[in-house]
Amino acid sequence: xxxxxxxxxxxxxxxxxxxxxxxxxxxxxxxxxxxxxxxxxxxxxxxxxxxxxxxxxxxxxxxxxxxxxxxxxxxxxxxxxxxxxxxxxxxxxxxxxxxxxxxxxxxxxxx
Amino acid sequence: xxxxxxxxxxxxxxxxxxxxxxxxxxxxxxxxxxxxxxxxxxxxxxxxxxxxxxxxxxxxxxxxxxxxxxxxxxxxxxxxxxxxxxxxxxxxxxxxxxxxxxxxxxxxxxxxxxx
Numbered sequence: 001x002x003x004x005x006x007x008x009x010x011x012x013x014x015x016x017x018x019x020x021x022x023x024x025x026x027x028x029x030x031x032x033x034x035x036x037x038x039x040x041x042x043x044x045x046x047x048x049x050x051x052x053x054x055x056x057x058x059x060x061x062x063x064x065x066x067x068x069x070x071x072x073x074x075x076x077x078x079x080x081x082x083x084x085x086x087x088x089x090x091x092x093x094x095x096x097x098x099x100x101x102x103x104x105x106x107x108x109x110x111x
Numbered sequence: 112x113x114x115x116x117x118x119x120x121x122x123x124x125x126x127x128x129x130x131x132x133x134x135x136x137x138x139x140x141x142x143x144x145x146x147x148x149x150x151x152x153x154x155x156x157x158x159x160x161x162x163x164x165x166x167x168x169x170x171x172x173x174x175x176x177x178x179x180x181x182x183x184x185x186x187x188x189x190x191x192x193x194x195x196x197x198x199x200x201x202x203x204x205x206x207x208x209x210x211x212x213x214x215x216x217x218x219x220x221x222x223x224x225x226x
Binding site for chain 2: 030031033035040041042043044045048050088090092098099100101102103104
């Protein structure tokens with residue numbers, strides 16, 4: 001898979017349920033970040049996890065990082081209709097390259 | 112809360128015309144970036160800029176593209192002779208220094224349509 005590849009590509013859940021999105025990457029990284037993009041809008045930074053961290057929380061967001069598997073997951077708990085958006089992971093490669101974004105997961109939270 | 116701003120929000124141009132997309136990064140940030148996102152596709156890195164010069168650029172950023180920081184607040188992306196395939200959303204981003212460089216803050220984007 002490509003650097004910063006998310007799955008699933010699309011996810012549809014009911015309000016109140018949890019949503020889990022995954023990201024895989026290929027090269028060593030300094031950190032991995034998750035961004036949200038509402039339709040046709042800019043990217044909003046959600047959370048950053050460094051390569052020496054395994055888990056991070058921010059409100060209803062929980063991010064894990066497994067550097068041995070080169071993967072990360074983003075969990076949104078107790079989802080709301082307002083969480084409907086595309087979610088992108090972006091990796092900051094360890095060796096002199098700039099952010100690499102994945103294709104994103106389109107999350108739909110149904111009321 | 113400080114934010115990155117971009118103008119215009121939408122731009123329609125004819126193929127072959129020059130366009131300038133403008134960005135005002137967060138005021139104390141030192142690193143500036145341009146990305147593009149073709150409709151329905153992933154966000155792609157174009158160029159990074161630091162200390163008044165390009166620090167990195169991607170294969171997309173060919174001779175038709177240039178960036179400039181004409182004054183202390185603006186950061187511009189110029190496309191000299193637009194092509195149909197330049198139609199995309201263009202995002203500016205900025206980041207601070209040291210550990211604050213890790214997080215890039217994005218503007219709302221400029222939607223460019225080349226006819």
